[in-house]
Amino acid sequence: MTDRVFRTATLVAIVATIGGLSVRPTMAQAKLDNGSEAQAESPPVERAETKPKPENPPRPPSDVTAIDRPDDAGTGIIVKWSLSPDDIAKVEEGQTRNVIRYEILRQVDGEGDFELAGEANFQKESFVDPKCSPNSSYIYQVVAVKNEDSKSAPEATAAGTRPVVQWWDTKRTWFLVILLMICGAVIQFIRLARAGRSLKVRKIAGLEAVDEAVGRATEMGRSCLFVPGILDINDMQTVAGITVLSRVAGLAAEYDAMLEVPTSRSLVMTTARETVQAAYFGAGRPDAYNEDNIYYLTDEQFGYVAGVTGTMVRDKPAACFYMGAFFAESLILAETGNSIGAIQVAGTAMPSQLPFFVAACDYTLIGEEFFAASAYLSGEEHQLGSLKGQDVGKMIGGLLIIVGCLSATMGLDSVVSFLTDNVLGDKGFLP
Amino acid sequence: MKRTVPLVIAAVTGVILIASYFIPYAQSWGEEAMIWFDILAAIAFVLGGGNLLKMHLQKISNRRAGWGFSVVTISAFLITLSIGLSKMGVNPAENFPEWSWSGDYLQEGGGFKWMYDYIYLPLASTMFSLLAFFIASAAFRAFRAKNAEAMILLGTAFIVLFGRTYAGIYVSQPIIDVLASITGSEVESLMSLRLDRLTSTITNVFTLAGNRAITIGIALGIVSLSLKVLMGVDRSYLGSEE
Known part of the structure; x- marks a missing residue:
């Protein structure tokens, strides 16, 4: 009996325990939005499914206006607004921003829905819509956004704005003034030279060395290698390189030396062939011209380098010329040329590559010397006049720098800012 | 004629590009001109590919030195072309x-x-x-100290190379502390001699000044050469009339 009572009591206790575990509700404390605490009797799963109460949306921005962007081809409109009152400059630590961005929506020609034109960060009061057409009118709305579920009411422009095509880019006026002065000087000196006025031009060692290098290659019975850079013929450095090639080819034809020109662009190959052929004609040796010596390798930078350096190592040219635009390959080429004992002349307008050429080549044409090559090598008076014109440009630049330095020293901030922002800045000498 | 037509094309295109830079209305003309260049370059690419094949096939055919490399080049060219096109x-x-x-x-x-x-x-x-x-x-x-200029170059290179590493700071800071204690001056007043700051001074003052001079020279050279090409004063890149 006692035993049965004990077993029954144990069974009841177990059932009670299990039942208590299974039916005991989850007692979770939830903090409500109003700050009061209440006990919610809901399982965790049910809580996750509960939608969050929508937050208060930020207040909208105000004074939304849209104006045509100046100095463009009717492709841009500037949208401006006053910040939403909820868009404060600084938030305290631990707080979140009530406005994280602004959405700018636009409607084209008053038809269809407003579509997103772009976004601006908090504390920004303007946005440029660069994808407009002068044939359409645009109405803009600006919406302050706290998060995807919380956006302000849209604030719209009062009327449609139509972008206007401008006939003159006023930002570039100073650049044009300086350009006209330099071009005028170049033309004037060319005219003076044509009129018979003698012009003195200093010797450029690198260009004098061209004759020496081709002569040396001839004496050694080895070839000359001319590398016209890795950019296409639309780059002025390549054009300048081709003009030097004209001189090198003329000398090679005269001395009966072999000239090899590997190119990395098809158009450069075609141009180089024409130039070399003309030089051979000019030297009275059209029979010696072999177009196969001017060939295309590849457009790929390092593939081209591999091809040229391979040629260098196999053929061991006695003179190597690097004239054009170069990048990382400059030192690989020049050091390979150095290792085979070639006399090397380089010319480029890439300032970052100049130190490499200076370190590895015998002669280097630095910047303007490279562009002066065609005039210098031609020896024609009217071409030399262009070099004198460049000097006028240098004088203008030097004068402006001196005025700027003096003004800065004397504390004339308005003069300094005018020079740096307009004449010497991105609207002037450095467009 | 052979030189005149390219000269006229170059001059007209150049004038259009200059106009499109200053006149917003003409911007699309400049873009159009550059598209024409791209079309020409794309057509010329066929010339380049044809030339590549011709040169290397000749080399293989004549069994010239290194013809094996030509086999590799042509194989790689054809395989890449066929995989790309197909x-x-x-x-x-x-x-x-x-x-x-x-x-x-x-x-x-x-x-x-x-x-x-x-x-x-x-x-x-x-x-x-x-x-x-x-x-x-x-x-x-380049840095062999052969003469006074080379020694200056070597010293400058040492400062810049060393100053760009953490070691430059760790090595030069104690030296500055010692110098300050010897001269009795504030450490802060000698901080400009620390290698990292000396490096900044060299690159931001001396190098930058030289670089700007070169850049201005390049800009003037480009203006002058462009003008000569546009005016037809320099025709050396055009080939001969014959």
């Missing part, structure tokens, strides 16, 4: 699932992309990495 391994684009060639030839998993990632890039990286060794050999030659 879009091998490329899935059709989502919008045109029924057109097997509609996918992008550089699509991930495609044959051309695979060749680019696993053949071309490692080869190009190998060539690029050669630069490290060439910089070392060039620096060794």
Whole structure:
């Protein structure tokens, strides 16, 4: 009996325990939005499914206006607004921003829905819509956004704005003034030279060395290698390189030396062939011209380098010329040329590559010397006049720098800012 | 005629490009001119490819020295071309699932992309990495202290190279502390001699000034040469009339 009572009591206790575990509700404390605490009797799963109460949306921005962007081809409109009152400059630590961005929506020609034109960060009061057409009118709305579920009411422009095509880019006026002065000087000196006025031009060692290098290659019975850079013929450095090639080819034809020109662009190959052929004609040796010596390798930078350096190592040219635009390959080429004992002349307008050429080549044409090559090598008076014109440009630049330095020293901030922002800045000498 | 027509084309295109830079209304003209250049360059690419084939086939045919390399070059050229043109391994684009060639030839998993990632890039990286060794050999030659100028160059190079490393700060800071204690001056007043700051001074003042002078010279050279090309004063790049 006692035993049965004990077993029954144990069974009841177990059932009670299990039942208590299974039916005991989850007692979770939830903090409500109003700050009061209440006990919610809901399982965790049910809580996750509960939608969050929508937050208060930020207040909208105000004074939304849209104006045509100046100095463009009717492709841009500037949208401006006053910040939403909820868009404060600084938030305290631990707080979140009530406005994280602004959405700018636009409607084209008053038809269809407003579509997103772009976004601006908090504390920004303007946005440029660069994808407009002068044939359409645009109405803009600006919406302050706290998060995807919380956006302000849209604030719209009062009327449609139509972008206007401008006939003159006023930002570039100073650049044009300086350009006209330099071009005028170049033309004037060319005219003076044509009129018979003698012009003195200093010797450029690198260009004098061209004759020496081709002569040396001839004496050694080895070839000359001319590398016209890795950019296409639309780059002025390549054009300048081709003009030097004209001189090198003329000398090679005269001395009966072999000239090899590997190119990395098809158009450069075609141009180089024409130039070399003309030089051979000019030297009275059209029979010696072999177009196969001017060939295309590849457009790929390092593939081209591999091809040229391979040629260098196999053929061991006695003179190597690097004239054009170069990048990382400059030192690989020049050091390979150095290792085979070639006399090397380089010319480029890439300032970052100049130190490499200076370190590895015998002669280097630095910047303007490279562009002066065609005039210098031609020896024609009217071409030399262009070099004198460049000097006028240098004088203008030097004068402006001196005025700027003096003004800065004397504390004339308005003069300094005018020079740096307009004449010497991105609207002037450095467009 | 052979020189006049290209000269006129160059001059007209140049004037259009200049006008499009200053006149917003003419911007589209400049863009149009550049599109024409791209078309020409694309057509000329056929010339380049043809020339490549011709040169290397001649080399193989004549069994000239190194003709084996020409075999490799032509094989690589033809394989790359055929895989690129046939879009091998490329899935059709989502919008045109029924057109097997509609996918992008550089699509991930495609044959051309695979060749680019696993053949071309490692080869190009190998060539690029050669630069490290060439910089070392060039620096060794350039920085030999043969005369006063070379010694100045060597000293400057040492400061800049060392100043760009953490070691430059750790080594020069104690020296500045000792100098300050010897001279009795504030450490802060001698901080400009610390190698990292000295490096900044060299690069931001001396190097930058020289660089700007070169840049202005280049800009003037480009203006002058462009003008000569536009006016037809310099015609050396045009070939001969014959």
